[in-house]
Amino acid sequence: MSIIYFLIGCSILLALVFLGAFFWAQRNGQHDDLYTPSVRILLDEDQTDQTKK
């Protein structure tokens, strides 16, 4: 049953990674605008060879 110590360690580590990812996203401003990307993704690029910067 001592495998459970290892499993607990793994689960906490994994959870901490997710918490860290959330913090990173928050700091990065990914939650600042929750609406515009939903519209942006529906807009098609038209056929021009200009590259966006």
Next chain:
Amino acid sequence: MTPATLTKATCYHCGDEYTGTTYEFEEKHFCCVGCRGVYQVLSQSGLCNYYNFNEHPGANRARLDKRFEYLDEPSIISELVDYTDVDITIATFYLPHIHCSSCIWLLEQLNRINPAIYYSRIDFLKKQVNIRFANHEINLRQVVELLYDIGYEPLISLHDVVKKQTTGQKDNLVKRIAVAGFCFGNVMLFSFPEYLGLSANESNFKDVFGWLNILFSIPVVFYSGAEYFTSAFANLRNKILNIDFPLALGIAVLFIRTVAEIVTRTGAGFADTLCGLVFFLLVGKFVQRKTYYHISFERDYRSFFPVAVQVIENDAEKPVPLSNIQIGQRIRIRHNEIIPADSILLKGNARIDFSFVTGESIPVDKVLGEVVYAGGRQTGEAIELEVVKPVSQSYLTQLWNNEAFTRVQNNRMRTFNDTVSKHFTIVLLIISFASLLYWLPGDWQRGISAFTAVLIVACPCALALSTPFTMSAALSVFDRNRFYLKNTAVVEQLARINTLVFDKTGTITVGGSNGIAIHAGLNDFQKSIVYTVCSNSGHPLSRQICDYLGKQPRLELSDYFESAGKGISAEVHGHIICIGSSAFVKISDEHVKGTSAVHISIDGTYLGYFSFKHNYRDGLHNIISPGNGYEVYLLSGDDDHERAELRPYFKDDARMLFKKTPQQKMDIVNLLQSNGNKVMMLGDGLNDSGALRQSDLGVAVTDNVNNFSPGSDAILDGRSFSKLPAFLRFSKDTVNIIHLSFLISLTYNIIGLSYAVTGLLSPLTAAILMPLSTATIISFTSIATHIAAKKRRLL
């Protein structure tokens, strides 16, 4: 698309219907040069897809004045940009016209119009665009002009709070919720085995789980829940008992007892209750916070005034930031610009619209040498003025130096929560100490256990949550009906109101077009007679008649006699004309109802009348009807020429106050308050700012929430004006819901207390009771608010 006919057509760009001249380009029809210009710019850059995503996405561009010279001024530029170095500049602009996906598409392709713009990103809800550009190829002014050219004029104001709001929010509530939620989830997992029962040979797990629970509780208490301790401590120092005190006490006791039980191996502790409590409390806080990105409640005159003024020095014009304007400087104000400081008219025909300042809707003519007060908008040609007072000392802006604006408004809005939690805390402390004293002589351990159990169980989690959840539900109901409240306390304040004070112009009347109509068959000669007579009068109705009739030949006039408030009689070309009220023209007032009318008779023959439909907002009658139980006042800066029309609404002349200065308005509100009234002020202009601030609840009424509105507690869209009675009733329902949910949470507390005082509270009971009460409260408040809103027809 609607078929274009000869008389009516729809503009390809802005979608406005127009008649008359059409402007064509590439077989598209436009209503004005401006709209066509925008299309040309877009088609040259191959951006006509703009028109494919939505029909008529543009804004009307009848106005064609570019005035961005001030953006060359380094001191102004530095205020506006977010970041600049030798190569690039980053700036954020507020574009009120952003409204559809076309806007997003177009504005994010700015570099196809001008490659010097590297990057542009839209924040749709905030209506902002973030632009990064090469500052040696294109300057700020050119960027703004480019935005203007494609139909998105940025609203530039140095003092607008809209921008500050977005940068100011840095209290990491979300992070604290994340930590609390993370720990809560893990602690629950580690607590479950204990509740389900561990066999004797698994008891070493119990210790491990216990220590892990402590480990996870530490960040919850000292990071997520820390603000409860600081707030409770700060309040205690100010001798205030608010809800944070029992909450902080609960958190502290939970943590200490958990640690004590686990270290001494006497029990499993309450780690899951603790983490759950903090998590739910923080979620409640998060829900309560509502931000309107595009609305500002804190505006003052500075967001109304322009950023810079054209100052004339040595025969040259130069833009100067408003704060640098000095006495004696000569300024030039053009059509539609606002006069920023009290000044003397030196040159030009001043015809100034003071509607925003005084509420008076008719432009005022000023003669040379006369003092023109700040806040007026020049209509017509450009004028030159000499500044006599600095901006901050002007007649209008002085209002902001008044104590109502400088005073910190602390206890203006007391919430139910504050009142109740004080008594709650006292009762809680009494019960906990009583149970401690009861058990102490015989069994001190049980005494301590009972004492802490009481503090744990009675921790007013559900109480703390009932207000935020009800209020946030109510707020979104108001929001959906275009009534934007500054924060949740305003809902409770709304329920307390018993007096309504209305401003007139712009608040109960709709600005713009007036509903004048002619009900008389006049020939051209008679029309010019009427025009001649009316053009001699300064009465607003006479002016409206003149505007309506248009330019007519002026005839010779004699024996002109104007009887104030009644009418005019005169002799024109030998014809006697009487024009005015029915009594004045001597006819019976039978067919004209609901409108005011000006009757005409020439040579004793009655010819008919002009009717003036007052553009009062819909539903004014319902709001003011006496059955509502509200005292209603009218407080106008305008002349009293509409007194007669408004009398049916307000009944009593003593409740209709005209010709009030901004200061007087404020004083009247103050007087009403000192008579014990809870005053809600509804206004729209700068002249109401003082009264709005002084009142218990200031509501700015506006036809476009993105436009300027004075600082207030709430902003009401003019279209929802008729729903005001429903809003008031709904706010009362909301408060009732809070009271009911408080009763529910008390019931849970009493159930929990009956276990707690015996000192036999098991962690399992606490762990079940706390989330259960929370869930009940949240579901009850949201369902009840929904039903109440349905009942008031707000959903």
